[in-house]
Amino acid sequence: MKTTALTPALAVAGLALWSGAHGMEMREPAFSRVIIDELEARDADEGTLAVWEAAAWYGGDIDKLYLSTEGERLMDQGGETESFETRLAWSHAFAPFWDWQLGARRDWQPDDPNRDWASLGVQGVAPYRFETDVNLFIGEDGLTQLRLETEYELLFTQRLILVPALEMNLAGKADDELNTGDGLMNLEAGLRLRYEVRREFAPYIGVNWERQFGDTASRTRDAGGEVEETTLVAGVRLWF
Template identity: 35%
Template sequence: MQSLKIAGVASLLISTFSAAHAEPLIYGFQAEQFEYRSGDNDEGVFVWDFDFVIGTDELKFVWRSEAEILEGSGDFEGLENQLRLQFPISTFFDGVVGVQASTPDGLPDRYNAVLGLKGLAPGFLEVDADFYLSDHSFFRFEAEYEGLITNRLILTPSIEVTVPLEDDLAYDQASGGATIEAGLRLSYDLVDRSFSPYIGINYEKSFGGTADLIRASGEENGVTSIVFGTRLMF
């Protein structure tokens, strides 16, 4: 039943997009992360985080996908896909509405409505702030800054904060128990901005009741990883 509801909302988003007044289409693909993580727990993980965008300046349709694949087993430790409509609400910020599906291996599927903001904060800080609303609601804030060392060498710090608004014991999430993921990546633009290999470090830790649930399940809380990957844009 939840799948049918999500499909219905997705159809509505696409219909709304198609009904937008005719303007020249813009489109593109951007992978902020396409990488391998080698953690201090000796588990390797392949990660992707990409957006595909098509639309106009007034209305964009976005497919966002994030995944974490365990080395060896090939299982999806995390898998999240979103269909989003993005539209300007001010000079530097867009409003976001959409749907999200979380379907990792070995865990129950979760579906959420999405309401949020995406844009450029003072200091050229790229931010996303989204509410994911369902029986297992949560809030997520993401921020990233690209610091140019040279025209091609770029240092990118990033942070992601996820705050469960309700308990979700199957996912080891406790209401108010935040999870913070921070990263620092040094990339080099080999082909303009289209292909930019990078190396960096990533750290993830949970707090409060979420940390208690993680420890109770026998998993490590507070994982540092060395990352190797590339940014892609076209």
């Protein structure tokens, strides 16, 4: 797939990343952190899935470089990566507990050409301590996606924590190459109970529910696929 139409957007994102990193060295001390929010196994219909979601950043309180990755890999029958995404962004704080982010995303597709997107997002803590992440992705041929994610930590004790989470994905137009429709594509909701042996190490168990909607669901049904799935999960959360 050609990516020439994204070249200006990616160049602007790269310049912003470089400028932000250069400015951070001049203005404030830098620090770094890596959080593996989900590293888990799911008991899916097609077999056991290994699922990960992680983020890392480097910089100060105002400006930082932000890297995230998420994906799924089927562990049975020799293993196959079903989805793999990385995102690099310059993150700038515009209010207490809130950052806006400018960057780029790449989808590493096993059977199709890799796909690049420019990204613009907002990340922070909403009222009542809901962690919120909203991202607009702009791709080739007028393709756009909007992703909304939120989660909440309910403390039973200082170590035992229940985390409900919700993710919603919407598309501006149909994507025949990936066989997805416009409008609301899917919802994913999870409920995970973790125990913090230490703050940096917390095993958890839970349940995860996914469902497709609208034209995306119709396309999946026509292809003989399932549009809804509920899985049990077990994993660990790490940060350092």
